[in-house]
Amino acid sequence: MNKNFDQQLLKVNKYSFQKDLIEWFENEMRELPWRQNQDPYRVWVSEIMLQQTRVDTVIPFYNRFMELFPTIETLAYAPEEKVLKAWEGLGYYSRARNLQSAVREVHEQYGGTVPNTPKEISSLKGVGPYTAGAILSIAYGIPEPAVDGNVMRVLSRVLGIWDDISKASSRKIFEEAVRHLIAEHNPSYFNQALMELGALICSPTSPSCLLCPVNEHCLAFAEGIQSELPVKTRKKSTKMIDILTVIVQNQEGEWLVNQRPSHGLLANLWEFPNLEDQQNAPTSVQIQEFLKVDFGLEAIVQKEPWMKQDHVFSHLTWKMLVFTADLNTQETNLYQRAAWKTEQEIEEIALPVSHRKIWRQHLLNK
DNA sequence: AAGCCGTGGGG
DNA sequence: TCCCCAAGGCT
Numbered sequence: 232m233n234k235n236f237d238q239q240l241l242k243v244n245k246y247s248f249q250k251d252l253i254e255w256f257e258n259e260m261r262e263l264p265w266r267q268n269q270d271p272y273r274v275w276v277s278e279i280m281l282q283q284t285r286v287d288t289v290i291p292f293y294n295r296f297m298e299l300f301p302t303i304e305t306l307a308y309a310p311e312e313k314v315l316k317a318w319e320g321l322g323y324y325s326r327a328r329n330l331q332s333a334v335r336e337v338h339e340q341y342g343g344t345v346p347n348t349p350k351e352i353s354s355l356k357g358v359g360p361y362t363a364g365a366i367l368s369i370a371y372g373i374p375e376p377a378v379d380g381n382v383m384r385v386l387s388r389v390l391g392i393w394d395d396i397s398k399a400s401s402r403k404i405f406e407e408a409v410r411h412l413i414a415e416h417n418p419s420y421f422n423q424a425l426m427e428l429g430a431l432i433c434s435p436t437s438p439s440c441l442l443c444p445v446n447e448h449c450l451a452f453a454e455g456i457q458s459e460l461p462v463k464t465r466k467k468s469t470k471m472i473d474i475l476t477v478i479v480q481n482q483e484g485e486w487l488v489n490q491r492p493s494h495g496l497l498a499n500l501w502e503f504p505n506l507e508d509q510q511n512a513p514t515s516v517q518i519q520e521f522l523k524v525d526f527g528l529e530a531i532v533q534k535e536p537w538m539k540q541d542h543v544f545s546h547l548t549w550k551m552l553v554f555t556a557d558l559n560t561q562e563t564n565l566y567q568r569a570a571w572k573t574e575q576e577i578e579e580i581a582l583p584v585s586h587r588k589i590w591r592q593h594l595l596n597k
Numbered sequence: 598a599a600g601c602c603g604t605g606g607g608g
Numbered sequence: 609t610c611c612c613c614a615a616g617g618c619t
Contacts (some may be wrong), residue, residue: 281615282603288605288614322603325618359617379615426615435613436608465612467600497604544603584604 236404237389239450240411248416248448249421255444256424259431261286264293269419271345271370272303272334278365279330279357283323286430292321303345306331307338315499315581324581329357333538347371360402365422374418376409378402381429382422387461388433388451396461469547473508476553476586477518478593479530482561485571487526488580496544501577502586504569508552518554526569529560538592542585553589 260266263286265277270341276296296317300306306314311331318327322387337345345366346352353363364377376382383396383405390408394401414421432439438457446452451460479487488501506521508514515532522528536552565571572580577590 239610278615283602283614283616284604285606285614320604323616326616329617357617361616365615377615381615407599423615430615532606542603544601546601547604550606 236390236392236408243389243412243448247444248412251444252428253414253417253592255474256420256427260423260427261431264290264297269370271347273297274370275345275362275366276330278362280321280325282362284321284324288321292318292393300389302335303338303343307335311499312580316579319500319581319587320584324500326357327378327405328499332356333358345370347373349375360406368418370420372417372419374413374415376406376413377422377426378405378409379426381426381433382409385425385429385433387448388457389445391450391454391460392458393462397464397466415504469543469545471548471550473510474505474549474551475508475514475518475521476505476551476589477522477532478502478553478555478589479528479558480501481558481571483571485573486577487528487565488570488572488577488586489526490568490570492590497583499581500583501580502583503553503589506549509596513555514552518556522556525566527564527566528558530556530558532556534578537596538589540585540588542583549585551585551589 263277265273267273277289277293280293280296292529299313300309306571309331311328314327314331315324318324321327336355337343341351346355347367349363349367352358353360356415358366361377361379364375367373367375368377380396383401386392386405386408387394387396391406392404394404409422409425428443428445429574432443436458440446440449440452440457443449451457453482481487489504490501491497491499493499504522504526506517509517512520513534514536515534518532519530521584522530522532533555536554538553540551540553542551574594582590
C-alpha cells in the first residue's frame with residue numbers, strides 16, 4: 232500500500248472526521264425516493280439504477296419502476312419485456328436483466344429476503360463490490376465499504392491517494408481506507424455521506440472546499456492541490472460504425488422490427504432492421520439484399536435516405552442512414568427474431584433511444 | 598487487465 | 609463541437 236497514504240490515514244482524527252461528515256449529511260442530505268425507508272429491495276433497485284447514472288436521471292425511472300414492480304415478488308413474476316420497457320432510455324440494459332434474474336434467485340433461494348452477508352449478496356447477478364457494500368450498509372447497517380467514484384474522489388483528496396482511480400485494482404486501496412475510517416455505529420450514513428459529499432461539494436472540477444464539512448481533515452485542501460486529485464487516465468476515443476437502417480411496412484400497415492441478440496450491445500431490445508454499411512455496393516442494393524437474405528422479403532429500397540442520425544455510445548458511435556422500402560411480394564413469413572408490429576405494439580416494446588427517435592420522426596412524417 | 602456496456606447533461 | 613462525466617459490473 233502507498234506509504235504516504237498510510238501515514239496520512241493515521242493522522243486523520245477518525246472520530247472527528249466521522250462526526251463532521253455525518254452531521255453535515257444529516258443536515259444537508261437530499262430527499263430522494265429511495266431514502267423514504269430502508270427496504271432492502273428499494274435500496275437494491277436504486278443502487279443498480281444509479282450505477283454510472285446521475286441522480287436526476289434516475290429519479291423518474293425509479294418512481295415508475297417502483298409503481299410497476301413494488302416488491303421482489305412482483306418483479307420476479309414480471310415478463311422480462313415489461314422490465315426492459317421500464318428500463319428504456321436508462322441505458323446499460325443488462326442491469327435490468329441481471330436485476331430481475333437476481334430478484335428471482337432471492338425469491339426462490341432466500342424466501343424473498345435479500346441476503347445480508349457479503350458472500351451471499353455478492354453472488355447475486357449485477358451485484359459487485361460497490362453495490363454489495365451499499366446494500367449491506369444502507370439497508371442492514373453493516374459496516375462494509377461502498378466505494379464508488381465519489382468515494383474515491385473524496386478520499387483521494389482527503390488522504391492524498393495518487394493511485395489511478397480508473398484502474399480496477401485501485402478500488403481495494405480505497406476499501407482499506409474506508410474500513411479504517413468507517414463509523415461502526417452508523418455505516419449507512421457514513422457511506423452515503425461520502426457519496427453525497429462527492430456529489431454536492433467535492434465535485435470533480437472546482438470543488439467547494441470552503442463549504443466542505445471535512446476540509447480541516449483534508450490533505451489536498453491543506454496543500455491546495457484539489458485540482459490535481461484524483462488521478463484518472465482518460466479512456467480511448469470511440470470508433471465509428473456506419474449503419475444502414477430501413478423502415479418497412481406491410482399491407483396491414485404493420486412495421487418490421489427485429490429483436491437484438493440476447494447478449495452484447497442493447498441485448499434483447501427491439502429495433503428497425505439494420506446492417507453495417509459494407510460500402511461494397513450502393514446502400515439501397517445492400518439493404519435490398521439484406522432484407523432478402525435475413526428476412527426473406529422482396530422489397531424496393533429508396534435510393535436516398537430520408538433521415539440521418541448519429542448516436543454516441545460510451546465506446547462507439549453509430550452513424551445512421553435511415554431508408555424506407557416498399558414490399559414487392561405478399562410472402563411475409565419472417566425468419567429469426569423478427570416480427571410485424573402495429574403502432575400500438577411498437578409503443579409497448581423496448582427500443583434503443585436511437586431507434587425510438589427514428590420512430591417518432593417516422594410518425595411525424597407519415 | 599482492459600474492453601464492453603447507454604444515456605443525457607455540462608463545461 | 610468535443611470531451612468528460614455519473615452511486616459499476618461482467619468477461
